Amino acid sequence: MEIYLDANATTPVMPEAQAAAQGAMADDFGNPSSVHSAGLRARALVDDTRAKARRVLGVDAGRLAFTSGATEAIQTAVLSALAAVRALRDGGAATPGLILFGATEHQAVPQAIAHWNALLGLDLETRIIPVRRDGRHDLGWLRRHAGDAALVCTMAANNETGVVSDLDGVAAALAGSPAHWLVDGVQALGKLPLRLGERHIDYACFSGHKLYAPKGIGLLYVREGAPFTPLIVGGGQEDRLRSGTENMAGIAALGAVFAALLERRGFQDAATLAACRDRLAAALVDAFPGLVFNAPLPLCLPTTLNFSVPGVGSGVLIDLFDAAEVRVSAGSACSAGKATPSAVLTAMGLPPAQAASAVRLSFGPRVDSAFIDEACARIRACGESLRDSALCPADARTPAPAEPLPGLVRFVADGACCYLLADAQTRRCVVIDPLPELAARLAGWITARRCTLAAVLDTHSHGDHRSAAAALRAAVPAAPLTPGSTDALGWPLGADALALGALRLTRLATPGHTADAVAYLLHDGPRLRWAFVGDTVLPGALGRSDFAQSAPLAFLDTLRGLERRVGRDALLLPGHDYHQRFATTLRHEIAAQPLLASALDGCIDAEGFARAKAALEQNLAPTAWCTVACGATVDPGGEPAVEVDGARLAGWLRQRPAALVVDVREPYERRLGTAGDLASRAAPLSQLIEVLPELLAAEPGRPVVFFCRSGNRSAQAARALRRLGRAEAWSMAGGLARWSATAAPACAATLGAAL
C-alpha cells in the first residue's frame, strides 16, 4: 500500500467527490446558463456548492466565484486591487506607493504582483514582509509600512512548513491602512476555521485539489465593496466575475467535499489531527537521530511536518521514503526540481544546509488511525535502513552494515566531490577532499564500518570552502597520524606512498589551479586505477587559475606532466562535477576542450596558454548552486536522450547477449523496496565509478540499461557512460515509479529466462 504523505502538494479525490463529478458529467450535464430543465438542474448544483462554500468560509456577504484554481484566483485578486489603484491614479488621486507580500508566500503571489504591477504600468515598489525565525510575519515591520501600502498579501498557512499566520495580528497591523488585503487560504481550507467575514479581508483564494476535489477547480472570495476587475471576460458567467462555461464536474466535486466537511463525515477535528501529527513526529525523531523540525509544531497546521536530518540530504531521504512506498516531498513540489535551498526556510533564517535538506510530510484532514500506524511503522523501517547503511551520523545504535565494504564511494555536495577509498582486508580508508557538509556523514560511514582512517587528503587548498580534514580526523579513529606528522594537505611527511592493503597511493604535484595542488594516483600493482585530479582537469573544463593562490604559468607544465604520468586513457576523478559526468580521461577532454588540445598536441607556450585560459575565465558566472565556479566549462556535455521504454528493453532482454540491467539505487533503498529480479547488476550511483571500467568493457553491442526510482539517477549514469564512449548506455524511462506498475514484471520474467 502506498502511504501518501504529500497532501500539501495535492490530495486524492475522495469517493463522494468522484461520484458527484461523475454525476455532473453523465446525468446533470446541463449548462447552468441554459434556461431549460437540464440547465436549471446544473444551475442548482452551482448555487448549492456556492452556498456550502459560504458556510465553510464563514461569509454571508461578499461574492464567491469558481475559478480554475488558486493561481487564477490570486491573479484576479491582484489585478482587481491594482486596477483600482491605477483608476485612482488616472483620476488624479494620490495613491499609496507600496505593495507588500509575505516572505514565505507561494510563488503565485509575487509573480502575479510583478506581472500586473508592470502590465498596468503602476511601477509601485514591492517590499517583502519579513518573517521571524518561527515563520510568522514580523507584525511590527508590517505596522510601520502598512500606512503606505496599496496591497498587502499574506497566506493563512504556509505550504512548506505549515506555519499558520496570525491573521488577527495582521488585521490589527493593517488597521487604518489604505491597503487591500489578500489572503491565500489554500492550505488552511478544511483544516482551520477561516472566519473570513469577521476579518476585513478583501480577497481570499482557495484550491479544490488540496482538499479532495479534482484539479482545475478553485474559489475566489471578494469582500462586499472591494474593487473587482475580471481576469476573464466573455459570456458573463459567475455574475460577470469569471466568464467561461463553468467546470461543472469540479464544482459538483467541491460541493461533495464541502458537504462532508460541514457534516464532519470522515474529516477529523483539530485535536485528532494534532495527535496524528505528534505520532508521526515521534516516529521521525525515533528513526533519525539528530532530526530537527524546521518550524515550531504548535504554530503549524496539525497536518504538516517539515524537518531536516543533519548530514543527510533531502534527496537521500526522499529516495529512502519512496523505496518504502512513502511519498513525501522536498520543500514544495514546485521547487522540488531545483538544487537551491528552500526560499521559505531561508526567509525564516535557517542555515543553507538545513534549508537545502528539508523534507515535508503532510497529510489530509480525512486521515485515519490505521494510516498513521502504517506510516509510523514505515518511517521507523526507513530509519533502520539508513542506519544499516550508516548514512546517518553514527550513534550508539549504529550496527556495522551488512554489505561488503565498497572500494570507492563518491559523495557530492553542490557539485563538489569527495572520495572515500576503502580496503576490505585492512579496513583502512583514505578520504580525499572532505567537504564540511559531509563531515558528519563521512564520520558515520567510517565509524559504523569499523574502519580506521589512513589519511585525510586534500588535492589543494580550497578557495571556496574549508576542508573538513581536521574535523574528520578528530571524529574517527585514525591510524598513526599524529598532529604535525602530515603536510598542510594531509600527506604523511616523508612518505613516498600510502598503502591501502594491496593498493598504493602516490602523489603528483599539479600546480596551476592553486600553487599547492596535487593529484593522487591509486595503483593496483603496476596498473593505475584512478587519478584524483582535484580541480586541475574537470569534465568539460580546466580548473580556473585566477585565484590569489593560483599558479597560472605552471598550468601548462602540469597538464603535460599529468599526461606523461597517467596517459590519455586513465580515469580521472575530478574535484568538481557540475554536470554529473563522474569520471573523465585526458583523451575525452582533449576532444572536448580546444585549449587542452593545444596544450597537449600543439605548441603553445606557458604564457600563451595562461593568457588564453585567463580570457576564458573572465567574469565566470556562479554555478547552479550559487557557488564559485571552479573552472570555465567549455563543454557541458549535452543531455543526449538515453531513455528506453519497456517494449524495447524486453526485446533487448531476449537477444544474445541480453542487455546488462544495472540497479543504481543505494543499498538503503534496495533493502526497503523490491525491483523483482530486474537487475543483473547492482551498482549504487555513489559507487558507480568503481564499476565504470567493467561496464565500459561489456561486449560491444550489448546494451547497458540503468534503472533507479525515478529515472533521474539512471539517466545520469547512462549519460556518463555515453560520454566515456559507450554508445549503448540507456536509462529506464520514468524509473521504477513507472515501471513497477507496468513493464517491470514482464521484463523481469524475460530477464529471468534470459539469465
Ligand code: PLP
Ligand atoms: N497557494 C498555496 C499556498 C499553494 O500551496 C498552492 C499550490 O501549491 C497555490 C497557491 C496554487 O494553487 P493551484 O494549484 O490551485 O493553482
